[in-house]
Amino acid sequence: MIEKRKPIKVEQALKRVFDYARYGSIEYVSIEDSYGRYLGEDLVATHDVPFFNRSPYDGYAIRACDTVNASRDHPIEFKVIGEIGAGSVFDGVVGEHEAVRIMTGAQIPDGADCVIMLELVTEIGQHMIEIKRKVKQGENISFIGEDTKKGTVLAPKGTYVNPGDVALLATFGYKQVPVSSKPKIGIIATGSELLDVDQPLEPGKIRNSNTYMIMAQVKRAGGEPIYFGQFEDDFQTCFEQVKNTLEQVDFLITTGGVSVGDYDYLPEIYEKLGADVLFNKIAMRPGSVTTVAVKDEKLLFGLSGNPSACYVGCELFVKPIIRKFLHNRNPVLKRAQAVLGQDFPKANPFDRFVRSYLNFDGSQLYVYPVGLDKSNIVSSLAGANVLLVLPGGTRGFKKGMKVDVLLLEDQEGAPLDTFLAGFKNLNRGDSDEVI
Ligand SMILES: Nc1nc2c(c(=O)[nH]1)N[C@H]1C(S)=C(S)[C@@H](COP(=O)(O)OP(=O)(O)OC[C@H]3O[C@@H](n4cnc5c(N)ncnc54)[C@H](O)[C@@H]3O)O[C@H]1N2
Numbered sequence: 001m002i003e004k005r006k007p008i009k010v011e012q013a014l015k016r017v018f019d020y021a022r023y024g025s026i027e028y029v030s031i032e033d034s035y036g037r038y039l040g041e042d043l044v045a046t047h048d049v050p051f052f053n054r055s056p057y058d059g060y061a062i063r064a065c066d067t068v069n070a071s072r073d074h075p076i077e078f079k080v081i082g083e084i085g086a087g088s089v090f091d092g093v094v095g096e097h098e099a100v101r102i103m104t105g106a107q108i109p110d111g112a113d114c115v116i117m118l119e120l121v122t123e124i125g126q127h128m129i130e131i132k133r134k135v136k137q138g139e140n141i142s143f144i145g146e147d148t149k150k151g152t153v154l155a156p157k158g159t160y161v162n163p164g165d166v167a168l169l170a171t172f173g174y175k176q177v178p179v180s181s182k183p184k185i186g187i188i189a190t191g192s193e194l195l196d197v198d199q200p201l202e203p204g205k206i207r208n209s210n211t212y213m214i215m216a217q218v219k220r221a222g223g224e225p226i227y228f229g230q231f232e233d234d235f236q237t238c239f240e241q242v243k244n245t246l247e248q249v250d251f252l253i254t255t256g257g258v259s260v261g262d263y264d265y266l267p268e269i270y271e272k273l274g275a276d277v278l279f280n281k282i283a284m285r286p287g288s289v290t291t292v293a294v295k296d297e298k299l300l301f302g303l304s305g306n307p308s309a310c311y312v313g314c315e316l317f318v319k320p321i322i323r324k325f326l327h328n329r330n331p332v333l334k335r336a337q338a339v340l341g342q343d344f345p346k347a348n349p350f351d352r353f354v355r356s357y358l359n360f361d362g363s364q365l366y367v368y369p370v371g372l373d374k375s376n377i378v379s380s381l382a383g384a385n386v387l388l389v390l391p392g393g394t395r396g397f398k399k400g401m402k403v404d405v406l407l408l409e410d411q412e413g414a415p416l417d418t419f420l421a422g423f424k425n426l427n428r429g430d431s432d433e434v435i
C-alpha cells in the first residue's frame, strides 16, 4: 500500500533542520580572493583611522590665532616656510604668521591647528601669501580616529565580504584574510531518464539540469559544490553512492527519487542507511516532497527531481544551512513586502513559493509571477529574483494586495527568528494545526 505522508509547516521543517546545523572552521585566503567570502573572525580596527591628523584639502597649514583679525579689508600676510605632499612630513614647527603649503592627505605639521584651502589664499610674492578671512581652530583637519577608533568591531565574524569590507581589510593590513571555510556539499542526481549536458536528446530522456542549477545555488549561497555524478534509478547503485559520498562531504544533496513512485528509492536508502528522517512532506508548493534526513549528525537533503521544486527546496533549506556553516548571523532569505502586480487566482491548502520578478517602479515595489507555476517547469526559474509567498488555505490573491516576497539575490539575509515570525504573521486560511 502507498505510504501516506504527513505534511508539516515550512517553519517547523526549517526549525528541525537547524537543530543539525554545523559550523565551519577558519582558513586564510589572500586579500584578492576575500571578496564574496565570509569573515572567519571579527574585523577589528587595529589602529585609529586616520592614524595622524591630516589635511582633507590642498591648502596651507597655519595657526588659527594668526587669522583673528583677518578680513577682506584687512588681509594678513604669512610666510611660507615649507611645502609637503601626501606621504611627506614637515619636520619643523609652524610659528607666528607662518604657513606650510600642504596637500590633501599630508600630516598636519606641528604648531599648525587649521588649514585654509588654496582657493582662499592670494600669493603675493615668493614664499608670501595673504589671507582675508578668519579660520577656526581645527578647521579643515581630519583628526586622528575620526573615521574609526582602534578596537572598534567593524564587521562581525560571518559577515559577507563586500568591496567595502575589502577596503577595511587592506586598511588594517590583512594580506591574508581569515574566512570561514566553505561547506563541502555533495550532489548526486538520480534518474534513469537523465542525459548529461553534452549528450544528444533521445526519446524519453531529458538533460540533467538540476545538478548544474544546484551547483550554482550552492555557490551563490557561499558553499562548495562537489558533483558526484548522475545515477540510474537502481536501488543498490544509488545506495552505495549515497553512503560513500556522505563520508566525504559536510552535507549531501540528492535530487529526484524522493516521492512515492516505483523507482523513487531515496526513502528506502534512508532506511537502509539507518538515517533519521526529519520530515518527508512539507505543506508547501513547489517542493512538497522535500525530505531531510540525518545520518551520524550529517544532513541529507532529498530534493525533488522537478526543477522548480528542487530550486525552492534548495533556497529554503540548503542555503540557510550553508550560511550558518559560514557563521553568518542572517542565514535565511530576507523578506520584503510588495504589491501584487497581477491576480493569482489559484487556491491551495499549502503555502506557495511562486517564482516571481520584483520590480521598483519608482515609488513602489511590485511583484509579478514569472511564467508557468508548476513544479516541473524549468523556464520560469531564470527570470525569478524573488519567491512570492502566498499563504496556504486562502482563495487566491488579487492584484493590488500586499504580499511577502523572499529575496533570492540578496547577500544580507535575515535572522532565523525573524523569518519564522514572518510565517506566523502570514494570514493563513487554515488553523495553526498541520494540514
Ligand atoms: N502519486 C504521486 N505522484 C507524485 C507526487 C505525489 O505526491 N504522489 N508528488 C509529485 C510531486 S509534487 C513532485 S515534486 C514529484 C517529485 O518527484 P521525485 O522527487 O521523486 O523526482 P523524480 O520522480 O525522480 O522526478 C520528477 C520529475 O523531475 C525530472 N527530473 C528528475 N531529475 C532531474 C534532473 N536532475 N534534472 C531535470 N529534471 C529532473 C524527472 O524527469 C521527472 O519529470 O513527484 C510528483 N509525483
Ligand code: MOO
Pocket (backbone or CB within 6 Å): 284, 285, 286, 287, 288, 289, 290, 304, 306, 308, 309, 375
Ligand atoms: O513537491 Mo511538488 O514540487 O509539491 O510540487
Ligand SMILES: [Mg+2]
Pocket (backbone or CB within 6 Å): 256, 257, 258, 259, 260, 261, 263, 264, 305
Ligand atoms: Mg518520483
